[in-house]
Amino acid sequence: MSLLSTENVIKKYANHLALDKVSISVEEGHIFGLLGPNGAGKTSLIRIINQITAPDEGKVYFKGNVLSLKDISQIGYLPEERGLYKKMKIGEQAIYLAQLKGMPKHEAVEKLKSWFRKFEIQDWWNKKVEELSKGMQQKIQFIVTIVHEPKLLIFDEPFSGFDPINANLLKSEILNLKAAGSTIIFSTHNMSSVEELCDEIALISNGKTILNGSLFDIKNQFKPNIFEIQFAKSFNKMEFAMNSFFDLLSVEHQKNDIISTKVKLKENATTNDLIQIGLKAGTILSFNEIIPSMNDIFIDIVNQQGKKQTA
Amino acid sequence: MNKILFILQREYLTRVKKKSFIIMSFVGPLLMAAMFVIPVLVATMEDDEQLKIAVLNEGDTYKDKLKNTEAINFEYVKNKSLEQLKADFFKKEFDAILSIPSDLESSPDKLTIYSENQIKLSTLSYISNSLEDEIEAKRMSIKGINKEMLDSIKTDLSINTITWNEEGEENESSTELSMAIGFISAMIIYMFIFMYGAQVMRGVMEEKTGRIVEIIISSVKPFELMMGKILGIALVALTQFALWIVLTFAIVMGANFAIASGDKQPTITELSQGTSTANVEQMLEKSDSGMAGIMKKIYNLPYGMILFSFIFYFIGGYLLYASLFAAIGGAVDNETDTQQFMLPITVPLILSIIMVQAIIQNPNGSIAFWFSMIPFTSPIIMIIRVGFGVAWWEMALSMFLLIITFIGTTWVAAKIYRTGILLYGKKVTYKELWKWLKY
Structure with missing residues (x-):
């Protein structure tokens, strides 16, 4: 109430x-x-x-x-x-x-x-x-x-x-x-x-x-459907990038041979599709959804508002 | 309503408990009492030392015409010239040398006094008065006028002032007394409006700049806060006023008692009226009505009316101006910004004080009438007129106008206050204030 x-x-x-x-x-x-x-x-x-x-x-x-x-x-x-x-x-x-x-x-x-x-x-x-x-x-x-x-x-x-x-x-x-x-x-x-x-x-x-x-x-409502997947050592970039479920946004080689990637899931695709392709490409260490902070949402929305106002 | 009482209580207690209030409550009466006491103390101190004056009078034409007093001792010196006396002067036998020419009546500009230090005015006037009387007597006898004849011609007029009303009641009054009471009352009202009006303004500004106000008006209405403050400070003013009267009275009475019991000096009350016992007796002899008449005049002043109107205009004038001061305090952010808004408020107040003299001269003229009707000047002007007697309808109209205007200014002030107290860091103009009135 x-x-x-x-x-x-x-x-x-x-x-x-x-x-x-x-x-x-x-x-x-x-x-x-x-x-x-x-x-x-x-x-x-x-x-x-x-x-x-x-x-x-x-x-x-x-x-x-x-x-x-x-x-x-x-x-x-x-x-x-x-x-x-x-x-x-x-x-x-x-x-x-x-x-x-x-x-x-x-x-x-x-x-x-x-x-x-x-x-x-x-x-x-x-x-x-x-x-x-x-x-x-x-x-x-x-x-x-x-x-x-x-x-x-x-x-x-x-x-x-x-x-x-x-x-x-x-x-x-x-x-x-x-x-x-x-x-x-x-x-x-x-x-x-x-x-x-x-x-x-x-x-x-x-x-x-x-x-x-x-x-x-x-x-x-504001999550951008972006996920972070980390692979150990070897990772087949070609295999991972070529698919219809998501776009590969970035690949980053970190220390201890960890490879961190970011992908944006397409509409109608699920996280299971993402993981299946990931399994073929290499050994998955971790899997996370990137959730925006309130700070990001706030700045995003207020800026959009500002643009609308000036437009 | 209950909350106004809490606010009023806080405003009152925090101010009354302040050191500055307590100090002012004692210093004020001390200053006032000092005006009565110091002249007496000075008078009693003077008597400690007797002035010794050597009088040189060739041919003894004015011998023994100067009588010794408590303060002056005249010593007629013979067998010594002025030069000899002057030569011996710094042996300190005398404080001064007075040289009276033998033909003073025909050459009055030759009277001379020699001294190391300047001689007091009172001593000089005592000498000249005594000698003038003597010269007059001498001249009269030369012209063949005797003293009895002159006394029988001399007159001393005093006008009896009597006022009466339609019912035929007659009052013997005293213009001087009315003037004094009116003047003092007007000054007190003027002073208190300024002092405590400014306190209201500072109080409002303290809450605004200290950012307390938003917390308080989430509990009470802005109008309640403003009225609580105005009324609380009004009580402080009345408390201070009452303390001053009581303490002044106590100090004067106390000092009077102390001095009177110390030796047989004239008391303060006698001296402060400029009358020694002898003078009073003289006055009574001259006046037909005598002491009873004076008492009657004092008694006949419209005291009830004066007291009632004093309290009415004291409170009415304060409330009228305090609400305006509160509005200023609410509108501005700091002390320097108050200046531009203070001006229109202080002008009528100062104008009425400037006019006091003119009103006293002609308390029933048209200037007096109009300014005692205008609510912004009436608290000061009307109180002067009351002692002289004012028609009841004038009084009623003036009071009515004051009340109406007070309600009006409070309404206006509340609107400005309400908006102003929540605006920080904005320099306010008259145009802005006008907008606030229309919210």
Whole structure:
């Protein structure tokens, strides 16, 4: 069941269309990746989901009903542009932000203290924000985003400013939240973390959704049907190249007498056809399908879009 | 609504707990109290040293006409010439030498005083006043006028100012008092609008440049954040104001008590009014109504009205301007960009302060009327007029216009604020602001 969905959302600004009939659907308990180049409209969409701005047309549904102000307490938002009151004590500030999300004070104190214990930062409670490093501030920011235990979490570039160790800590916390039943919208330019974390993705470019679906389906959809076959020592190139099932793209002699080849399978051919011909040509060491990374897909699609626009 | 309270509470507490607020709360009253206390302290210190003046008067024509005071001791010197005295001057027997020619009444420009250090103005005027009286008396006797005759001719006029209304109630009032109260109230309102309006602006900018704002408006509406901030800072202003009044009063009373109990010096309150006990008695003798009359005048000022309108225009003026300051803070990215938008806001404020003098001279003229109707100047102008008495319909109209305009500016400010706080790194123009209003 989808926890949050948008239906043909349109948002216009003075001189451009930020969102053009964007429809997405975020499944409950999943991590949803919201991708797109800079200025694609991701932040506009996120602000509409947070009810910071309202769509000009289209609807947003939360738990099956039209999104309304009372849902604010069930959403946690970590914006890309984030900060804290520099002169305010961390504990006080965290309580204040939790109260604004509708949490009673005593409950906020209790939950915050347990998160501070978990991150081993109890002694920061009475410090001022300006005394902390940027990475430390990001930790506080993360805690403040999730402390009211929202059903829906929105992270916009959550890993920026974290070192690899803390980024991993954060990643595992995000997976913990997912395991505990939270739904997460995750916006980032870091494609490797998308592949690690996301169940579904939507790719927005120029205000339009140009890709939408599960990570697995999309990768399948974009695989180029290229395979890598490695042979040991001898290999009959003539035998291997002359066939109607595939095109030989490259042959590469690697160290230890390993010969690596790349082929593109033709339509209607199967991997079995490929292997049968390979067996005749030499001794097969390994056989792999080349699957594109999200990074490749992203660059590919956005570039295609750009060409279409200019054409 | 509940969330506005959280915001208000934070805005209030963080500011009231600041060191600068606490320091200002004490320094302000100290400065104000100092205006009353220091003149008295100076006056008491002066008395420590008595000035010793040698008086040289050939022929003793003015002998003993200069009376010794607590500060000055006159010593008539005989058998010594001016040159001798001058030669011995640096033996420090005297602080100064006063030379009175025997025919002072016919050559008044020959009165001379010699000293090492400049003689105080008060000493000089004491000497010249005493001698002037003496010369007048001498000239009168030459012309055959006696003192009783002159006294019977002399008059001293004071005008009783009485205002009345349609119901025929008469009030004896004091123009000077009305002026003073109006002027002080106007200054306080002006100062607080500027000080705390700027605080609202800085607060908004802090949230915007510190990138806190997006987190907060994902929990509350931008309008709630803006109003919470404006109202929270209004409470800070009222707190500071109340502290100043209480502390100033306490310091003045405390100092007064300390000085008065130390020795029998005149108290601060007496001195600050420029009246020693003797003067007050003199004044009372002259005035037909006497002390009771003065009390009546003070009592007769429309205090309820003044207090009510002060609070109304204090809050109304602040709210009107604070919302505009908030809009500026939301629209710009840094302090330097605020200048171009500050100008249209500060002009009416400064204009009204410049006009204060003219309004006091003619509190019921047409300039006074119109500027007390225009909501951008009325908080300062109307409060000056209140002490002099203002028709109830003028008051009501002015207040009504202020409220309407406040609602209008808040609406406009909220629109600019709402859009501005989410735009980073963009230099905003007036044209841009106009577009935001139409979103």
